[in-house]
Structures are given as C-alpha cells and as structure tokens.
Amino acid sequence: MDIWEKLYESASPLYDPHEVSPFIYAQHVVCALEAEDGQIFTGYCFEATAGVFHLCAERAAAFNMYQFSKQTKIKRILTCRNEAPQGIGGMPCGACREFLMQLHPENAKIEFMVDYSTRETILLETLLPKW
Template sequence: MEFEKLYIQAKNTLNPRDISPFISAGSVASAILTDKGKVYLGVCIDTACSLGMCAERNAVANMITNGECKITKLVCLSSTGEILTPCGACREYLMQLHKTNGEMEILKSLDNFATVSLNELLPDWWGKKQINV
C-alpha cells in the first residue's frame, strides 16, 4: 500500500516543461519515504551544461533540507508512468547517505509491486567498510 501511495504522489508531481531555452524539468519524478514516515518528492532538472539533477537527488535534497537521511522506500517514474530504477550516479549518492540505505526497497514494477534493494542494485559497494564505522 505504501508503494501505491508513493507512486501516486510521484505521478502527481510529474510536470514536464521547459524552464528556459537551456533547462527542462519534470519529465521524471521521484518519491522517497524516510524511516520517520515522511515523504519527499523531486523532479529531474535537465540542463544544457549538464549540471542538472535527477529526480531522486532532488527528492533527497528536500529530505536533507528537512534534517533526514535514512530512506526506507523509493519510487521513480517517467512522464509515461513507467517505473524506473535509479541511475548509477543516484545509486552511489543514495548509498553514501546512511549505512542502512542499502536496505531501502526500490519499486521495480507495478505488477504485484515488485521491489529490489539498493544493495542488490549496487553489490560489493566500495564504501561499505567506511560507512559502517
């Protein structure tokens, strides 16, 4: 049920649009659920200079702004409603936030709300020893 709610919140956040001739936003949306039960949303920001931000990192920025760093669930989807998994850069970013974030459940499919853990998407992560100190 939580994933269904997160999916709906992310879908309602989608709003593909051009911000300027150089920046577009909102074609991918993400919703994250923290260990404290709060939901943070984000959309992708694409720029001509490649200094944009993925939807997941935008949601994380909102979470960090509000003093949190532990994620339990993540949903990411395209403007067509297709479920996406985080890109490699986002996987690394999510893993570095907190030692338990590797256990977060990431929605993989709307069929039976199948999930995958971040640990499964990023096996043998290089920073595991340092983050567990």
C-alpha cells in the first residue's frame, strides 16, 4: 500500500455530508495529510453561513496536526469528496494555500494529489508562485 492509498483510506471514512443546523453544513470535503515525521492527520470541511467561520478540510487537518504534534511541515495532502480525486480534484482554495505557506516555508514542496488513479500530483509552490 503506497502513501496515497493510506491517505485516501484515512480521509474517506470521514465523508458524511450533513447539516449541523440550518446554517452549518459539514463533512462534504475531507482531507488527510502526511506530516514531516510520517504521521497522518485528518480533517473535514465545516461551513457556516457566517463567512468568517468556514474551515476547509485542509486547514482542519493542519490544525489537528499542530494541535496533536506541534508539527508545521507537511509532505503530502489528499483532499476529496465521495471518491478519490480525478483530474483537477483535490485543489486547495486560496486561503488554504496561503495558510499552508505561512505555517512553514518548506511547505512550498507539499504534494497535492490531483489524480488518484495516475498518482499525478502538483506542488504548492506551483499553485502559489512567487509567494
């Protein structure tokens, strides 16, 4: 089993889209990341109508990584919905890109899964050039 399969198997059980309240929708995007030391951390999207409280799956996973291990460097991230990323899937939003770069400068080398079946990835520095 390669690391991408491990990440997918860690993230996919979290997928459970549902309304928390009439104003909050959760678990419609899930994420697993591999920290610098090889540990896997997960998170899911928690979206509220109040724009200031929108927590993407990638930031939730990174927060969990820091909360439980104090790590700030990330090797790989896989983000998905009900199936593994295919084609242009798994791309982090601008806020997540910025946050991950702010977390540690070496995170420019984070690999994001683009296409699970072909194992195509893209680096954060490609998604956020000249940061």
